[in-house]
Amino acid sequence: MTEPHILSVTQYLQIINTVLREHVPSQEIVVEGELSGFTIKDGKWIIFDLKDENDAKAKVACFATTFKVTGVFENGMRVRVFGFPSVKPWSTFQIDVQSIEPVGEGALKRAYEMLKKKLELEGLFDVGRKRALPRFPERIGLITSRDAAAYGDFLRILNNRWGGVEILFSHVHVQGKESVPEILSALGMFSDMSESDRPDMIVLTRGGGSLEDLHAFNDEAVARAVYSSKIPVVCGVGHERDESLCDFVADVRASTPSNAAERCVPSRQDVLYEMEMMTRQMEQRLTDSLADKKLVVERATRTVRSVLDRESQRLLVSAKRLRDVFGTWHIRLRDRTSSLEKLLRQVDPKRILARGYSIVTVAGRIATDAGTLSIGTEIAVQLSRGTFDAEVVRTNGKGKQKLI
């Protein structure tokens, strides 16, 4: 017999824990049971017991942190717990819980309702925070499974409606254990992209299914990731009537994967029609404006014409008045002229000559004083008819002796 090993308590517990880790195939085991004594301490530590329904004595203590385990649970809820067994220094045996999943439609439904209430109260569903999508996206991030019908439906409708979009497709599982971390990292990757590389919107979609199938879309962490996405998110899960927490958190809630495509891009026909209407509207306004201008020109022409008419009328009146005034003035002038002429004619020296007078000139100058004339001077005498020249023989009785 060999000597026993002597160990400290800590060393002993270490061995126990190592053995438990190595020999309990924890990765392959989940423990199913009912929740009891569920409490959250300081918002960080989750403590509860997992027990069997039909044997109140069979129970195991469980410990978890709110970093790892999200969701809302309540006592009596049937759950599956995944975690590692360990014995604590204070000698309690417990499961270090990695995840808790409600079991059965009833529990799932209940957990879903409670979580929905919680997120709603926190304001994650507020309509006011929802972002509008750009009308003509150039790049769309697509998160779904390439094996899902949703993938084909989305792309088919997108192609029918619009073209030239770059789709950044991130393949994820849309159900099962991998789905939550995969969706989380896909959302994270898009948000982490530089602004110029980022898609204009993200589409998160899958077809319909049971509450269990949709669990990734009802996961608290996924809902929060959708909420905090830097890019607007369009969520289209399931059929018309299905709902998921992501639907409520997303900026746009589409009813189906096809509807998600409809919400993302406009249809060519609609846009063509709209452009047609816009061009027609512009043309109409331009034509209207031309007609307006024509009216203005016509009105102006009419005004100018009437002004011209009025002015020419005035001109005619003035001309007539002028003619009239000129007429009377002319007559008056003629009368005055003839009376002056008459007067002039009366003083015409020729008329006096006709009466027997004559005009005597000496060297072209009229002689009016006989005293100034010298004997022998040659004088010219003008009669009414003809002229003759003579010599002065006597002035005022003096000079050459009269013959008789």
Next chain:
Amino acid sequence: MATKTKINFQKAFEELESITEWFEKGEVDLDEGLKKFERGLELAGTCKEKLSEFENKVKEIKAKYETDI
């Protein structure tokens, strides 16, 4: 990754909308109106050309999954 430059449909369409709005409000100056109309037709042409693109390109990208479970 391709940058978003080429023909920006959104920008062209918005400009077209703003031109239409310009026509809708108040007096239309003929000279300016003609210029804007021409621009509008040009934009509508560009947009229509873009609308004739029928293909959407799908490009698969891989996210790095956290594996601490």
